[in-house]
Amino acid sequence: MSFDNVLKFMVEADPQAFVDWLLPNSGDNSWELLNTELNLEPIRADTVFFLQGQGRILHLEF
Numbered sequence: 001m002s003f004d005n006v007l008k009f010m011v012e013a014d015p016q017a018f019v020d021w022l023l024p025n026s027g028d029n030s031w032e033l034l035n036t037e038l039n040l041e042p043i044r045a046d047t048v049f050f051l052q053g054q055g056r057i058l059h060l061e062f
Contacts, residue, residue, distance in 0.1 A: 011047050011060065019049060022058060031058075 011018050015033045031049050049058040 007060075008047065015049070018047075018060070019058065022060075 012033075015031075019031055033047070033049055047060040049060075
């Protein structure tokens with residue numbers, strides 16, 4: 001069974017919790033959730049966060 005849709009829903013419901021969980025102590029609350037799904041090779045991502053203060057991208061594939 002795929003948990004893809006459930007995890008996408010959870011990220012959309014509380015995106016800050018996922019950023020804090022995956023990047024603990026990052027000290028950056030300035031981020032933007034890009035509502036997109038990347039399906040082009042070689043990069044696949046269900047959710048993409050742009051961490052503005054650090055110039056980093058966090059991408060999630062479930």
